[in-house]
Amino acid sequence: MTLLQAKELRNYLDEAIPTHNDSSSHDGTQSSSMTNKSIVSERNRRKKLNERLYALRSVVPNITKMHKESIVKDAIDYIQKLHEEERKIQAELSGLESKSTISEFDHEEDFSLNPKRITSESFYDSGGSRSSPIEVLEVD
């Protein structure tokens, strides 16, 4: 734990680690400088994704596992929970609102026996508030 963590930390702090620093011959064919660049680029990409992942972990409360996969999983659960909660809150709020104004119009849709309401593709909300319940096929 300590050793690996230290290694990662070192990797975080340190930025440009020259792998080999080849002697680039200055004729037409650059031998392996482009390979070197590719390596460092790829390394950078990896690091960035990891940072993003850790940021995600930091934004989700009560995270216990450090594993990458668990991080994403917890994030998904949390988002779903937030969705549900938000919907509930909104229902409650609208209920309060409708209490003050007597509902003369009753546009009552029949939702008695419709157990399956799958709204797959949502409309996003673009800065507003209303999103839609999103169904995720859990593959756990």
Added chain:
Amino acid sequence: MTLLQAKELRNYLDEAIPTHNDSSSHDGTQSSSMTNKSIVSERNRRKKLNERLYALRSVVPNITKMHKESIVKDAIDYIQKLHEEERKIQAELSGLESKSTISEFDHEEDFSLNPKRITSESFYDSGGSRSSPIEVLEVD
């Protein structure tokens, strides 16, 4: 795009792809069967993480980019937005509540709720769900 996607899809459907299927000599030292297992295990792990990542993408609205990193980034943004929004809504609701000091009606009805709650066992936030101001060090 198509080719790579097809490949990934194929990889999703297909499960056990024997890489080399070495001739395991049945003496004391198993030569590379454990290597083979390690390979398939690693492949499995990778696949799982990817599925998780796609699930995350599906739970976040208005996702445009397919890139792994962007998926996580958008998820972070979305979570932050939800946090803020929730706080706002809650403030609004508490304002309304204080306006009308009537709290006799307390009917919680879940008319159209999924048969299976997402947060089945974990009730993790202590009721109010307001935890802490979360600072994400953005490294964009």
Added chain:
DNA sequence: AGGAACACGTGAGAC
């Protein structure tokens, strides 16, 4: 003692 998780370099495709 062996599985789980990780970072790494590399070849290949897509843009």
Added chain:
DNA sequence: TGTCTCACGTGTTCC
């Protein structure tokens, strides 16, 4: 054109 993103196999480290 080159750069980016990805999956892959492998070595290493920690349970």
